[in-house]
Amino acid sequence: MGYTLNFAVVWRNFDRLLEGLALSLGLAVISILIGAAIGLAVAFALISKYRAASWPATAYVTLIRNLPILVLVLFAYFALPQMGVRLDKVESFVAVLAIYSGAYLAEVFRAGLLSIPKGLTEAGLAIGLTPIQIRTTIIAPLMLRNVLPSMSSTIISLFKDTSLAAAIAVPELTFQARKINVESFRVIETWIVASALYVATCALIAALMRRIERRLALPR
Amino acid sequence: MSKTILEIEGLRKTYGSLEVLKGIDCAVHEGEVIAIIGSSGSGKTTLLRCINMLEDFEGGTIRLDGEEIGYHAEGSMRRRKSEKDIARQRALTGMAFQQFNLFPHMTAEANVMLGLLKVKRLPKDEARAIALKWLDRVGLGDRAGHFPGQLSGGQQQRVAIARAIAMNPRLMLFDEVTSALDPELVGEVLQVIKGLAADGMTMLLVTHEMRFAYEVASRVIFMNQGVIGEDGNPREMFVAPKTERLADFLKTSSFN
Ligand SMILES: Nc1ncnc2c1ncn2[C@@H]1O[C@H](COP(=O)(O)OP(=O)(O)O)[C@@H](O)[C@H]1O
Numbered sequence: 001m002g003y004t005l006n007f008a009v010v011w012r013n014f015d016r017l018l019e020g021l022a023l024s025l026g027l028a029v030i031s032i033l034i035g036a037a038i039g040l041a042v043a044f045a046l047i048s049k050y051r052a053a054s055w056p057a058t059a060y061v062t063l064i065r066n067l068p069i070l071v072l073v074l075f076a077y078f079a080l081p082q083m084g085v086r087l088d089k090v091e092s093f094v095a096v097l098a099i100y101s102g103a104y105l106a107e108v109f110r111a112g113l114l115s116i117p118k119g120l121t122e123a124g125l126a127i128g129l130t131p132i133q134i135r136t137t138i139i140a141p142l143m144l145r146n147v148l149p150s151m152s153s154t155i156i157s158l159f160k161d162t163s164l165a166a167a168i169a170v171p172e173l174t175f176q177a178r179k180i181n182v183e184s185f186r187v188i189e190t191w192i193v194a195s196a197l198y199v200a201t202c203a204l205i206a207a208l209m210r211r212i213e214r215r216l217a218l219p220r
Numbered sequence: 221m222s223k224t225i226l227e228i229e230g231l232r233k234t235y236g237s238l239e240v241l242k243g244i245d246c247a248v249h250e251g252e253v254i255a256i257i258g259s260s261g262s263g264k265t266t267l268l269r270c271i272n273m274l275e276d277f278e279g280g281t282i283r284l285d286g287e288e289i290g291y292h293a294e295g296s297m298r299r300r301k302s303e304k305d306i307a308r309q310r311a312l313t314g315m316a317f318q319q320f321n322l323f324p325h326m327t328a329e330a331n332v333m334l335g336l337l338k339v340k341r342l343p344k345d346e347a348r349a350i351a352l353k354w355l356d357r358v359g360l361g362d363r364a365g366h367f368p369g370q371l372s373g374g375q376q377q378r379v380a381i382a383r384a385i386a387m388n389p390r391l392m393l394f395d396e397v398t399s400a401l402d403p404e405l406v407g408e409v410l411q412v413i414k415g416l417a418a419d420g421m422t423m424l425l426v427t428h429e430m431r432f433a434y435e436v437a438s439r440v441i442f443m444n445q446g447v448i449g450e451d452g453n454p455r456e457m458f459v460a461p462k463t464e465r466l467a468d469f470l471k472t473s474s475f476n
């Protein structure tokens with residue numbers, strides 16, 4: 001093999017990778033925050049006894065979960081403008097990832113909601129709370145604690161999915177790595193460093209989530 | 221006789237094709253402590269749940285201080301009240317459940333304060349003062365900062381009772397509040413209920429503790445297959461049941 005490793009070019013361009021990583025994280029955070037709000041509303045709709053609520057929610061979740069996210073990304077960026085919806089590439093990617101995470105988080109939240117004893121809702125009703133007050137003060141906080149462990153892996157997946165923004169030239173980490181690769185021909189070095197950044201970030205997210213989980217754990 | 225608080229007329233409730241309450245008529249007066257007894261499945265829980273609209277019901281009326289609970293007439297139609305009106309009406313009756321149902325992510329104090337803050341919209345310090353007063357009353361003044369998971373079953377049930385009573389309800393409903401407790405924890409909860417009865421709290425009390433019913437209740441209602449089988453004072457009913465059903469039921473109940 002005539003290939004000797006030389007990381008010099010990669011280090012010289014390391015700030016570009018970091019900028020890319022920062023953008024990746026930014027995309028993930030905004031999308032997941034919007035997605036969590038969507039997911040929460042949709043989860044309550046999924047378990048609703050009213051078909052007018054549960055049916056559209058089920059349709060949304062099923063549709064999104066059966067579409068590859070890359071197809072959604074390309075559709076939003078290339079097809080929507082033809083239909084008169086004009087978004088820049090970052091906006092269109094955030095919209096897609098938010099809608100996508102909404103569907104996955106809705107499923108996570110739904111499972112969390114189902115494990116909350118009905119008696120708590122009834123105790124809330126019995127002291128005169130309205131159904132909405134019960135959702136915000138009792139159900140949602142308990143559901144969140146239930147789902148933190150499985151939410152951690154969903155969030156990590158969604159963070160990794162930001163790499164698909166490279167397909168529409170959003171300058172996040174994967175896009176920056178590909179550029180450096182093309183400019184420098186240091187193929188192996190570039191992708192090793194980019195991979196290391198992804199792995200380290202995922203490990204950090206997991207650690208952060210475990211911390212939150214411990215912080216919110218109920219004393220017993 | 222003192223003022224009528226609760227008036228139930230022709231109450232009917234079905235689950236699918238199963239008729240669980242088959243026409244209940246009953247009036248509850250201020251200060252009465254009514255023990256509701258009867259075999260499992262006779263409709264005791266369902267009766268309490270209808271009184272505070274945890275269950276919708278198909279027929280009859282329930283009035284609390286003269287105001288119809290859960291429904292109103294619209295022409296010849298009977299319509300369910302708005303969720304907001306029903307919530308307001310539910311706050312007028314307190315309920316304690318077999319399974320305590322404390323909010324596990326809130327301290328004992330926060331459990332009691334929640335309704336005071338969100339339903340009565342009291343300022344925080346006022347709500348806290350009331351919560352502490354009632355926790356004190358149920359003997360848990362020193363446990364205000366504890367979470368449900370850090371309390372025994374008996375303590376949890378006492379917090380749950382404090383949570384209900386702190387709302388200053390017109391009527392308290394207790395549904396087998398000691399059935400999920402270890403035997404050695406039953407006494408402390410019954411003691412709290414006895415105290416409330418002595419204070420003149422009006423209450424309906426579903427219980428299997430026959431001795432307690434005999435000692436504390438001013439009146440006993442025997443539920444039998446969805447109707448009131450007997451209704452009277454405990455001494456007469458326990459000593460000289462009028463119906464064979466009640467006599468049989470009492471024979472199979474323990475009086476320890
Ligand atoms: N949610 C429900 N769905 C269907 N049937 C029910 C439900 N709740 C209670 N029942 C039935 O109604 C009857 C009365 O129940 P319940 O009021 O709980 O009796 P009790 O409290 O006297 O033991 C029982 O036959 C029970 O199986």
Ligand SMILES: [Mg+2]
Nearest residue numbers: 264265266396
């Ligand atoms: Mg029962």
